[in-house]
Amino acid sequence: MKLTCYGAAEEVTGSKHVLEVNGKRILFDFGLFQGRRNESDAKNRRLPFEPHSIDAMVLSHAHIDHSGLVPLLGREGFRARIYATPATRDLCAIMLLDSANIQMKDAAWLAKKGKSFIGPLYEPLDVHRILRRFICVPYEERIEIIDDVFVTFHDAGHVLGSAITYLEATEGGEKKTFVFSGDIGRKNMPLLIDPWMPSGADAVLMESTYGNRDHKPIESMEEDLAKIVTATYHRGGKIIIPSFSLERSQEVVYVIKRLEEANLIPRIPVYVDSPLTANVTEIFRLHTDCFDDETSALMERAGDPFKTSHIEYIRETEKSVRLNSKHEPCIIIASGGMCEFGRIQHHIKNNCEDPRNTILIVGFQAQHTLGRRIVERRPRIRIFGVEYALNAEVQIMNSFSGHAGRSDLIDFGKCFKDSARRAVLVHGETDALQALQSALTKEGLKDVLIAKAGKAIEL
Ligand SMILES: [Zn+2]
16 A cells, blocks of 8 residues: 645645555545635646546545545546545535635635735535435445445544444455544544544554644533623623534534523524534534434433524524624624634624623634734734724633644554554644654654655655
């Protein structure tokens, strides 16, 4: 077996890896590079191999940095089958269409401004067409994807439908096994089943996002959120939560429902202001088989996990604008995870100057984003070219992270201590990769490598 990583090699976006077995080529993920516009656009347009050379594809989960370029593959001649869990396929139908629509809007805006731009990477029609290539494979079901190559998906506990892939192949009469971690989730996260722990393989390709640090324990999540909601309510303020549409928003609503049920917070209106989040939540409702026992028990007792006592999912712009005129305490969860685009910017602009309000940050905020400036509690922030005083309270909850922390990554890696000839690390910044490499080597793993983009590794 031979492995080549074409993306997420010494970086955290653009996952794409090709495994060669018996002269056949299997593609794992084909994600979008994200970052500064011009740089990432050039990288996204440059396909690293001929799409028709791929014999089968395995897609680990629906996050855009893992799935976001799949429609472009189809447009450029890819004709193989894409194997994914049913939830991943359904989420892709929504997430990829949203990505195509954003690109169309961007292209139109740039054209209007007279800026040179080659056009969107793909269009909605490309999304509809590529969806025909998907084959849905449930967790724990062993399936032959090409002659003598079998894969089994196991729950990765990262987002709905996310999978760790176990691959078995016969090469030169010898049986070989390979694990692709995708993104690994965390134990005890709301909604999802805990990540699968493998019992070894001949080789492993694993993520390293938090290879150098651990998160705050999940156990404090409900208590922290209850304190923040109650304190803001007693001040007569609103809680504004910037959130990503996939997973984080559903988790926040679910935790609010649990707190309400336990009478740990007052029952106040919750507004989920994002058409994409509303659509993604519908997909969650279709895949209750992906939920953990705690969520199933809550559904038995209290019904829909995404329906609090007063909740409204807002699609229409007019209804979103109408939220500005509401003055009673409420929770607004809005799209735009890093506050750089989306409806969240309007809510921050309208609420940041009132000290009764709270801006609650539940996700990572990259450098040079409005979200990061809020985390840094700058006294003044600029939105749509206008400066506002940041008088609202700023609270940060890291416990919602969907990625395994350092200790969990080491536990995952240790599963391969006695079996793997080679471990390959991807999906991390340099510090995280190096820290995980040295930790796993110390744990006794034989050959721990950091993948270099485009450089083949013999497994
Ligand atoms: Zn992910």
